[in-house]
Amino acid sequence: MMNEILKNIPPEIIIDHEAGLSGYIVEELRPKIVVKPENTEHVCDVIKDAGSTGNSIITWGGGTRIMSCNPPTGYDIALDMKGLNNIIEYDPAEFLLIAEPGVTIDKINTTLRAHRQFLSLNPPLPERATIGGTVASNSWGYFRESYGTARDCILGLKFVNPEGKMIKSGGIVAKNVTGYDLTRLMIGSFGTLGIISEISVRISPIPDVTLLVTAGFPGIEETYNFISEIYNSHAVPSGIIILDRQSYTMVCEKSGIVPGESDFSVICRLEGIKETVEWQKKIIRRSAAANDSEWINDIYGETEKKLMDSVRDNPDLGNDSIMLKVAVPVNRTYEIMHYILSGKMEVTINIMVYAKCGILFLCILNSDQYGKGEVVSFIKSIRAYTQNVGGFVNIDSAPPHVKKQVNVWSEYPGMNLMKKIKQKFDPGNIFSPGRFL
Amino acid sequence: MEQWQFGSIIEGLKSIAGEKSVLSDKESLLTYESDGLTMDTAVPWAVVFPVSAEQVSEIVKYLTGNKIPYIPRGAGTGLSGGCLPVKGGIVISLTRMNRILEIDIENRFAIVEPGVLNEEVTDAVKDHGLHFSPDPSSGQASTIGGNIAENAGGPHTMKYGVTVNHVLGMEVVLPDGDIVELGSSTLETQGYDLVGLMNGSEGTFGIVTKAIVKLIPLPETYLTFCGIYNSVDGAVNTITQLFKAGITPVALELIDKVYLKGLNEAFDMDFPTDAEAVMIMELDGPEEGMDTLREKVIDICRENDMRDVQIAADSDARKKLWTTRKHATAALGRMTPFYYTQDGVVPRTRLPEMLKRIREIARKYNITIANAFHAGDGNIHPVLLYDERIKDEKTRVLAASGEILETCVEMGGTISGEHGIGSEKKKYMKLVFTVDDLEQMKDLKGVFDPEGFLNPGKIFPEEN
Structure with missing residues (x-):
């Protein structure tokens, strides 16, 4: 039936057998179909067909951040972007790289190394993480403390809206105030507003x-x-x-x-x-x-x-572990540390702090060893405490049963406006429904 | 609007903001007929000066209820007509909301009202070794609210980024009168980047009534070079080589020969007037290692057609150099009664070619164009000189200006790097974006301002 809906899509890029679908499970939900586009026209066609029939899409890159959202409320199509894996342009003198979203971070760095350059986005598991997924999830690694996030180095991008139209934002130059900054809007939107199909990024020289x-x-x-x-x-x-x-x-x-x-x-x-x-x-x-x-x-x-590399990949800890990201004003990480260490926690917490940007990663290893109530109670208490010091807590990864009890996202300023933007950009709610808003 | 209606609106505004907080006499309103782009003018119906977010909210609700356009305005130093009432309406001046509300040295942020001047933030925290990094040339006069609206840049944004990279959160009055908070005092964010969206939205999404700005450490030392070049190519190649050597200057400013005589006269400088270009290069960081960097930079300059280099001997010499650069355009007043500054961007490596094209365009339209670039970013500021009294000269300047922007786009660049689109450049938006791109942006505008009374007539090209 899904094959009939995706009438413009070549059958060879569609997977609908059980074995093929099992690699695309998100929070215990299995898609009805997987589409592996090989070019942007395929992406536009899938979205146009899905959009006009109300079928929901979750986009896949390397899958390294696929667990960092709320469970989806709908999941018809897994759109696997790894086939769009070309570096479109690399200009070392201009410190510019333009890539399709499915290119892995490792592949980009291999290309750049010949000119003693590198990509300052260094998310966990770069051999799997794609540039598209990194940008969509605003993922980062330890370079963040000196080079910033995707919002500091992405110069422009193209994305496909629910009508299947390709939209351009930003450009290839470092300074740009021409029109609204849809690039920043798309970064960190977790595929809920549109599907990123091309990215221009400023690259950096390798230090001496x-x-x-x-x-x-x-x-x-x-x-x-x-x-x-x-x-x-x-x-x-x-x-x-x-x-x-x-x-x-x-x-x-x-x-x-x-x-x-x-x-x-x-x-x-x-x-x-x-x-x-x-x-x-x-x-x-x-x-x-x-x-x-x-x-x-x-x-x-x-x-x-x-x-x-080991510090960067630390979040990859296994399915029953829980990783919380705690963000506070830069010099208030001490208070969170103190709270955890001096409190009588019922769970054991491992702590890693990015001190220069006020971010703590709290890890509960083997969370299954604790009662469900203990883990949830800890998340709620750290969330309340963090809010009091002007911060917030996101659940970076957790087993599905935990996410059923606690929202991945915190109360955060501007959520009503975000809902309105989501409604306007994706009125049929086909892009990753329920994952963020 | 009928006179009786107008009188009633003025009374309504006075009842919200106070008797002395509304200007409506013609002479006073003339002050508000333009921003820094004096070529375009539009006189507001009145100007109101709120002192709180609550007053802004009441004013917005009142004007929307009466279907009257309203336009937020800071110091009026913008360069794209962004705060002009091009569709008529009331200007909401934020200049009386000018308090620094909180400075948190430990957590490196300050909370300020929109009317606080750019340089006032740094003045308030520099004794603690911190500063607010964005430094538009208008920094002595321009406001934080205006900087946010235009996503202002400046010479020193090359290493540390533009305004959007230094705003953590804000309070905004939306067109429905709601007062909302966006972002927070953390460096990390959650979800859609609404703070990022507000920056550079040119006062068309909402009115910023409070901003949480990031404070960053002042470097231990600066090293400021002034390179004299025999060719623009040499200067641009210097930049590429510097980056390649892993040297990230904090600023790279290129000034072409048209400027030099005027700068010597206005600022008591001694630039050789037969040089093709002068480039100010600045490094910052720990004192240790600066000697090595100095030698590296000089070597790279020498390999790239540099005739001479001077190094600012002390902070006074550095200050003089920066004053010269930041006020360079004003020095052109010695050469011309009027000038028009453009703000295109090209990929940096194409700057020499761009400068050649600008010179061809100047010849074609028989005008003089002076050039000062934020060269490290490829952000060009050609200044087109003219005299309104000379027949057709203004028309020729506008045509030349359009051709420069078209050339920027042809080269892979864009039409504005830091001045904004405003009313001035909206007709060029279709050079950069398709109808679908623009429709998507209009969708966003519709989310914030469904009725369209906030700062209408900006950014989007007029429909036919």
């Missing part, structure tokens, strides 16, 4: 030198005093990440490093020319020692890359 200074501290007071001292110096680390003992042990084991033994570890990432990096290293080492650090290490080269 990159170095990690890692240090271990006995408590959060020492840890935050150390960071505060860095802030008060002229050192400008590209990233400062705090990990509790369990989290640091996990990332070290994953990257083949023997972890330092401390309750809290801090990774300071430095980049730039050699002299500046070395100078900053000295400041950071001195500050760590002055704040009772239990160990200090410098990590270079391949080991540095392995450790940071």
Whole structure:
């Protein structure tokens, strides 16, 4: 029946057998059909047919962020964009790359490396994550602390609206105030407003030198005093990440490093020319020692890359784990840490903090070991506490039974306006219904 | 509008904002007939000066109820006619909402009213080693509300981004009078980027009554170069080589030879007037390593047709250089009674070609065009000189200006980098966007302002 609805779509790009559909399950829901477009015309045709018949679409890239939304309220078609995997243009002198949405982050970086350039979007699992999915979910990695998110480097994009029309927004130049910024609107909209079909992105030069200074501290007071001292110096680390003992042990084991033994570890990432990096290293080492650090290490080269890749991929923890993203004003992560560590939590929380941008990832490993009430109660309590310090909590991943009890998204300013935009852009509610609004 | 109706509207506005908060006499209104783009004019029916979001809300509801267009306005330094009442109506001036409400040094944000001046934010926090980074040339006069409306840029936005990259949240009065909050004081957001949408929406979605702006650390030191070039190609190649070497300057400003004599006279500079271009290059960061960077930059400049380079010896010399750059256009007043500034963008590597085309266009229309570029961003600001008293000269300037914008689009660029579309460039929108693209944007406008009384006649080309 779905084949009849998608009358303009070549049968060879349609999958409707059980085995083929099972790889596209979202929150226990199976699509009726999978379409794997090979070009943008296919994308427009699928959407036009689906839009005119009210069939709902969930877009797939590498599937690395597919669990980061509420369960869908409808799911007829899985639109797998991985077949649109061409780099359309790469201009090293202009620091510009234009790509189809299905290109993986790894493929882009392989292309850029020849010119000592890289993509500052480094989401988890780059061998699978696509540029389209990264932009649609506003996904990021540790480069975020110095290079920002997709909203800071995407110059323009094209997307397909529910009528199957291709819409252009932005362009290929760095500064652009021509018309409304639909690019920013599409970034982080999780495929609920339109389907991204082309992306222009500003790329960055690889720095001369990159170095990690890692240090271990006995408590959060020492840890935050150390960071505060860095802030008060002229050192400008590209990233400062705090990990509790369990989290640091996990990332070290994953990257083949023997972890330092401390309750809290801090990774300071430095980049730039050699002299500046070395100078900053000295400041950071001195500050760590002055704040009772239990160990200090410098990590270079391949080991540095392995450790940071492991930090970046940490959210990939298995199906029964829960990952919460807590966002607060930049210097209020301490309060969240303190709340978790001093409270009598019924669940064990692993903590990783992106200190420069005020974001904590809280992980409950093997959540099935706890009673359902305990986990939900923790999420609600951390949400309430975070709201009091001016922040919010999103559920980055959780088993379906948890999502049935707690909304993935927090109360957030402007939700009514967002609903109106969704209604206007997608009046038939065919794009990822129920996933965000 | 009939006189009796007009009188009643004025009384209505006074009852909301106060007797002394409404201007309606013809002489006073002339002050509001244009913004920084003096070529276009439209006199408002009245100007009202609210002092709170609640007053803005009441005014908006009152005017919408009476089907009267209304236009928010900051300091009026915009350059695209964005705050002109081109369809008639009442100007809502936000200049009396000018308080800094909160400064949170620890969490690096400030909450300000829309009428606070751009530079006032930095002045309030610089002793704490912080600043508000966007620095439009109008920063001494332009307001945060206006900066947000136009997504203002400036010379130092190349490394740190434009206004949208520095606004975390805001309070907005929507056209239905609702006062809503968008975003928050966190760097992370949830869902659709409404704060991002408001930036650059040119006052057509709502009226910003409060903004949460990001404060970032001041660098330990600056290193400011002034390179004298024998060719524009050399200057542009310098930029490419700098980036390639992993050097990200905080600003890269190129000034062409038409400017040089005027700048020497106006600012006591000594630029060689036979040079093809002057480029101001600035680095910032820790003091340590700056010596190495200085040598690297000079080497790259020398490899690229640079005749000479001067380095600002101290903060006074740096300030003088930036004053010269930021007020360069004003110096053209020595050469012409009128000028018209454009704001196209091209891919950076095509700047030399663009400059050649601009010179051809100048010859074709028999006018003088001076050029000062935010070269690192490919954002051009050709200034077209004219004298209204000379027959057809204004017409020729407008035609030349249109051709420059067409050329920008042909080269893969766009028609506005930081000044906005406003009423001035709306007829060129179809160069960049299809009818479907524009319809999608109109859908968005319809979400915010279904009745269309907020700042009408902007951005979208007139239907026939």
